[in-house]
Amino acid sequence: MFNYRLPAKNFIAAFDIDAQKTFTPVCPDELPVAEGDKIVPELNAQAKLACLRIASRDAHSPYAKWIATEEHPCLTPLAGYPDLDLYWTKHAIVGTPGFEFIDGLDPEAYAFQSLKGIEPDKHPYGACYHDLGNKYSTGAIEFLRQHGITTVICGGLATDYCVLNTVLQLKDAGFTVILNEAACRGIAPDTTQAALEKMKAAGVILVKNAAALKKMR
Template sequence: MNLPDKKFIASFDIDAQNTFTPVCPQELPVAEGDQIAGELNAQAKYASLRLASRDAHTMSALWLSDAEHAPLTPIEGHPDLDIRWPAHAIIGTKGFDFIDGLDPEAYDFQIFKGIEPDKHPYGACYHDLKNSLSTGAIEYLRCHGITTVICGGLATDYCVKNTVLQLKAAGFDVILNKAACRGIAPATIDAAMEEMTAAGVKFINCAAELAE
């Protein structure tokens, strides 16, 4: 794969948190979600900047499921909420923390998303579902002259897909490292891959391919 000079490349670890792994089975566990740190660290060696996003939720969130409102049921009347979810990535809990193998001090820029109780974004570039309230990620990349972003994280079919599409829409070349991602279900993973392919995203099977 032809890469630009390292100074034009950033790596982006998207929601690589315990909440999306078997470490937190009562939250939103993704199979093998705790096994991607090595690939995320490997891809970062090809970049001059490293970013991370984290879900950062509170127990006052309006999208929380409960006995009367099952997970995945629709929410009406809130423009930045779509469906209900179990409690996950609550600030101060183990679920909020990075997965083992990632150093919180290794990042040049970190994004906390979903702090507001009336918002539940998926992509890491915007705080709202309309992609209008920036998290600063796009501006940060632009002001540092970044043209190419290597991505990985959790989960492929939700926050990774949405972040990748947001970056593409902002004009970046985006490379998705498949070995640095895990997804929820085969059908939604396949659909996400098709959507990203149609948007012009490039794919690698593992970080070692970046050296070729």
């Protein structure tokens, strides 16, 4: 890892994973992650090292089957649908403020965006597939391959769910994957640490911040 050097810029993409207001204190009634709104400078900094920038967004229906209720609280198991595993607080509903990018991120900067969780009976975590079984592509992997990308620098929300799953999907697809820890925030310390360890074990390169990335050129 310490001897790793970034390839030429035209082989690098920056991936902003679910960097949406729904996962920040801006939307306290959705799924706020502590300091989720603080990752923008690091996301913008890592993008300067890449030739293209892509993003993913949760894009949910107000009629989703996974929306938590008093009878079925958030994070309790959900059965009966192959692409749903847990109940979640309503979040990232298309057309609401929670669906929007965090302030400071320019929607026009992205060469590609994958929208996931549009169907009421699906709640994927990774940005590369529409389903939990990683069968139905969002097109992100194909887009990266089409543009000759070999290395993907990732950041976003939250470390222990959507970031973890997206990073592992990209690694399985054959990319060199770098996680910028300062460009992420997690839901809980224990699950965040477990996610970092899982990514590292899978061969993902972990760096502390964009400054450390620059030293790898």
